[in-house]
Amino acid sequence: MADKLLGIMITKYENLDHIAGVVKAARKAGHPVQLFMTDEGVKFTRDPKFLELLKVDGVEISVCDHSCEKQGVHEKTDGISYGSQYNNAGLLHDSERVLVF
Amino acid sequence: MADTKRIAVIVRDRQSEALRVAGGLTLADDTIEVFVLDRKLDKTDKEIAGPLELVTDLDLKVYSNNPENGFTTITVDEMAKKLLEYDLVVPY
Amino acid sequence: MKILNIMKTAPDASTKKIIEVQSAGNQVTTSDLTKGGISYDKLVADVFSHDKVFCW
Numbered sequence: 001m002a003d004k005l006l007g008i009m010i011t012k013y014e015n016l017d018h019i020a021g022v023v024k025a026a027r028k029a030g031h032p033v034q035l036f037m038t039d040e041g042v043k044f045t046r047d048p049k050f051l052e053l054l055k056v057d058g059v060e061i062s063v064c065d066h067s068c069e070k071q072g073v074h075e076k077t078d079g080i081s082y083g084s085q086y087n088n089a090g091l092l093h094d095s096e097r098v099l100v101f
Numbered sequence: 102m103a104d105t106k107r108i109a110v111i112v113r114d115r116q117s118e119a120l121r122v123a124g125g126l127t128l129a130d131d132t133i134e135v136f137v138l139d140r141k142l143d144k145t146d147k148e149i150a151g152p153l154e155l156v157t158d159l160d161l162k163v164y165s166n167n168p169e170n171g172f173t174t175i176t177v178d179e180m181a182k183k184l185l186e187y188d189l190v191v192p193y
Numbered sequence: 194m195k196i197l198n199i200m201k202t203a204p205d206a207s208t209k210k211i212i213e214v215q216s217a218g219n220q221v222t223t224s225d226l227t228k229g230g231i232s233y234d235k236l237v238a239d240v241f242s243h244d245k246v247f248c249w
Contacts, residue, residue, distance in 0.1 A: 004241060011118070011193060015201060018226050018233075025233035031241075039118045085125025092108060093129035097240045098189050099199065100248040139207055166207070177207050181214035185194065190247055 006031045007095030009088060010041035015101045016050055022099065027058050034095065036088045038064040041101070045077045054079040062087040106131040109187040113138050119193035120152035126191075127159055134187070136180055137165035137172060194219045197243035199236070201226050208249050 006026045008019065019035075026033050035053070037044055042063050044050040053059055054077075062081040068074070076082060092098055108131050112119040116137070126133045135156060143149055156163065163172040166180060175183065184190050196219050198212055215221065222243065224236055240246055 006237070006240070009191065011115070011122075015226070018201075018231070021231065021233035022237060025237040028234065029237055031237070038122065039115065085122060086128045088122065089126045089129035089131070092126060092189055092191070093106060093131055095189075097246055098191070099240065099246065100191055100193070101201065177210045178214050181211040184211065184247075185196070185215060185219075185245060190245070192247065192249055 004096035005094055006033045007091045007098040008035045009100045010037045011039040013040045013043040019101050023053055032058050034060045034091050036062050036091045038067045042067045042071050042073050045080055106188040108133050109184055109190045111136045111138055111192040117148040120156050124155035133161055135161055135163040137170050141167055141169045195243040196221045197239050197246045198223045199248045204249055
């Protein structure tokens with residue numbers, strides 16, 4: 001059970017405390033975690049508090065590049081994979097459970 | 102996970118993005134179905150017409166409790182029960 | 194069937210109706226994120242111990 005993947009899809013630029021809380025608790029329980037940000041959620045790619053999650057082992061973060069352009073988020077952040085909705089499709093396909101924030 | 106999943110996308114307030122995401126989710130060869138909840142889709146809005154065309158071209162099944170949307174009409178009660186048939190539900 | 198509803202915002206009428214209908218004959222748990230004192234350890238355990246998870 002502990003190795004079951006938790007997917008987190010982030011569509012809004014809010015709920016950071018909940019996202020971080022869930023990510024850390026999932027890792028503590030042994031679950032790998034993947035996050036995908038789209039729509040307004042891509043603003044987290046420039047949020048220092050959110051980027052603390054990049055330091056958490058076992059966490060992968062990807063983002064919709066198209067949404068970044070649309071939201072005016074042009075600077076890239078190391079450690080985040082800039083992709084497309086294909087990443088989201090893979091995340092939902094592979095995850096045992098998915099949370100949407 | 103190699104099996105095909107059944108995923109429902111609920112289109113609520115951000116209709117354009119929800120439809121775009123629904124179309125994108127087909128890229129992992131899962132079965133995607135769409136539920137437009139309450140609001141009428143403004144099909145004249147280019148931001149909505151584009152992703153809606155994608156959803157239509159992909160032949161995704163679309164349900165709505167709003168008959169004005171012109172999709173398969175179901176009640177909210179029916180929607181509630183049907184949503185339990187999916188592996189994952191993405192309320193957008 | 195065990196259903197977990199995670200409430201990010203107060204539910205509107207349709208969301209309330211969906212939850213109400215799904216509650217019949219199923220075991221429903223609600224985790225209200227709009228209130229303080231969330232145990233994320235418990236939330237994660239609930240996410241994996243329930244059959245269906247809805248984030249409203």
